[in-house]
Amino acid sequence: MVEAIDAPLPPTSTTPQVQDISLHGDDPPPRYIVRELPDLSPPSTTIPIIDLSRLLSGDEDGGREELGELKAALTSWGCFQLIGHGIPGELLDEVQVSAKQFFRLPSEEKQMCFRPEDDVEGYGNDPILSDKQILDWSDRLLLKLVPEDTRKLHLWPTNPTQFREVVSGYSDELKRIVEALMKAMARCVGLEEDCFLKQYGGKEMMMSRFNHYPVCPRPDVVLGVKAHSDGSGVTVLLQDDKVEGLQILKEGRWYGVPIIPHALVVNVGDQMQIMSNGIFKSPMHRAAVSATRERYSLAVFHLPDPEVEIGPAQDLVTKELPQQYRNLKNYSAINFDCFQKGEIALDSVKI
Numbered sequence: 407m408v409e410a411i412d413a414p415l416p417p418t419s420t421t422p423q424v425q426d427i428s429l430h431g432d433d434p435p436p437r438y439i440v441r442e443l444p445d446l447s448p449p450s451t452t453i454p455i456i457d458l459s460r461l462l463s464g465d466e467d468g469g470r471e472e473l474g475e476l477k478a479a480l481t482s483w484g485c486f487q488l489i490g491h492g493i494p495g496e497l498l499d500e501v502q503v504s505a506k507q508f509f510r511l512p513s514e515e516k517q518m519c520f521r522p523e524d525d526v527e528g529y530g531n532d533p534i535l536s537d538k539q540i541l542d543w544s545d546r547l548l549l550k551l552v553p554e555d556t557r558k559l560h561l562w563p564t565n566p567t568q569f570r571e572v573v574s575g576y577s578d579e580l581k582r583i584v585e586a587l588m589k590a591m592a593r594c595v596g597l598e599e600d601c602f603l604k605q606y607g608g609k610e611m612m613m614s615r616f617n618h619y620p621v622c623p624r625p626d627v628v629l630g631v632k633a634h635s636d637g638s639g640v641t642v643l644l645q646d647d648k649v650e651g652l653q654i655l656k657e658g659r660w661y662g663v664p665i666i667p668h669a670l671v672v673n674v675g676d677q678m679q680i681m682s683n684g685i686f687k688s689p690m691h692r693a694a695v696s697a698t699r700e701r702y703s704l705a706v707f708h709l710p711d712p713e714v715e716i717g718p719a720q721d722l723v724t725k726e727l728p729q730q731y732r733n734l735k736n737y738s739a740i741n742f743d744c745f746q747k748g749e750i751a752l753d754s755v756k757i
């Protein structure tokens with residue numbers, strides 16, 4: 407199942423906050439019980455580690471070697487841990503602390519950030535799209551970061567007071583990093599470095615999703631986020647610095663992603679799988695929860711403006727690898743449509 411979460415979508419109704427259910431320590435209501443039960447201690451694995459500072463060292467040996475590693479990561483796992491990214495550790499800590507402080511406020515104090523009925527942005531949990539929908543054991547805060555002039559600041563927390571400044575600072579850093587990564591992604595498959603970025607037509611969007619996974623007395627029957635691939639071009643995830651939970655599917659097996667302090671987990675999204683003509687993999691992933699420790703994470707989805715058409719880079723379309731996906735606009739809307747029908751969005755745009 408693919409979640410439709412990373413861009414503005416039509417209005418939906420809401421459910422109670424998981425934080426409030428969790429406070430009572432009750433067993434999860436039936437709507438949260440997943441069919442495919444989570445593995446609470448999957449084998450932990452070292453997903454590839456990419457050093458951005460080495461990547462940016464150009465044609466020197468280190469740079470070339472790292473570019474090869476990047477290609478291997480994108481074509482096998484579809485994700486990697488990014489180190490050497492240049493974001494000060496203190497800023498990453500401040501982002502974590504600010505998010506935790508916000509989520510830990512009592513519901514009444516988060517009121518001003520509540521997602522309006524007709525919006526996807528704001529604080530809340532799963533929008534209910536159908537009676538059969540299984541809900542995630544998480545509360546979220548969704549905020550668009552870029553373009554800056556479309557930020558809905560009235561939904562941005564004012565408590566804690568540093569939230570806005572810290573998140574804006576993080577957003578600036580991510581813009582720089584994702585741009586550098588997208589250039590390297592193009593170079594690693596022999597394309598001009600601006601090949602993927604050009605498809606965005608200078609109009610990029612960054613949507614943040616702060617995730618809070620409260621403790622659950624039955625972590626064996628719920629998921630913080632059900633299995634999904636991201637509908638983004640690229641996603642950058644700041645994992646909780648103490649509590650693990652992220653799992654990635656590879657060749658039919660789930661693997662736990664260990665925490666590397668101050669590393670960012672980068673994963674290919676569906677739109678990058680499309681632009682790379684299927685060469686890069688948009689991995690299925692999910693998040694398990696814990697009976698004793700709450701968990702936090704921050705996913706930032708980098709994606710093209712919905713008005714801009716994207717498609718497989720023509721230089722990656724060959725006789726051996728014909729065009730795999732059709733050109734399209736507004737993948738988020740396609741994703742949303744498929745989600746409602748229980749279909750996989752990537753399959754629906756496959757040629």
Ligand SMILES: O=C(O)CCC(=O)C(=O)O
Pocket residue numbers: 615617631636643645651652653691692693702703704705
């Ligand atoms: O919390 C995590 O580790 C994963 C979150 C995620 O996959 C998402 O927000 O799309």
Ligand SMILES: [Fe+2]
Pocket residue numbers: 634635636691705
């Ligand atoms: Fe995700």
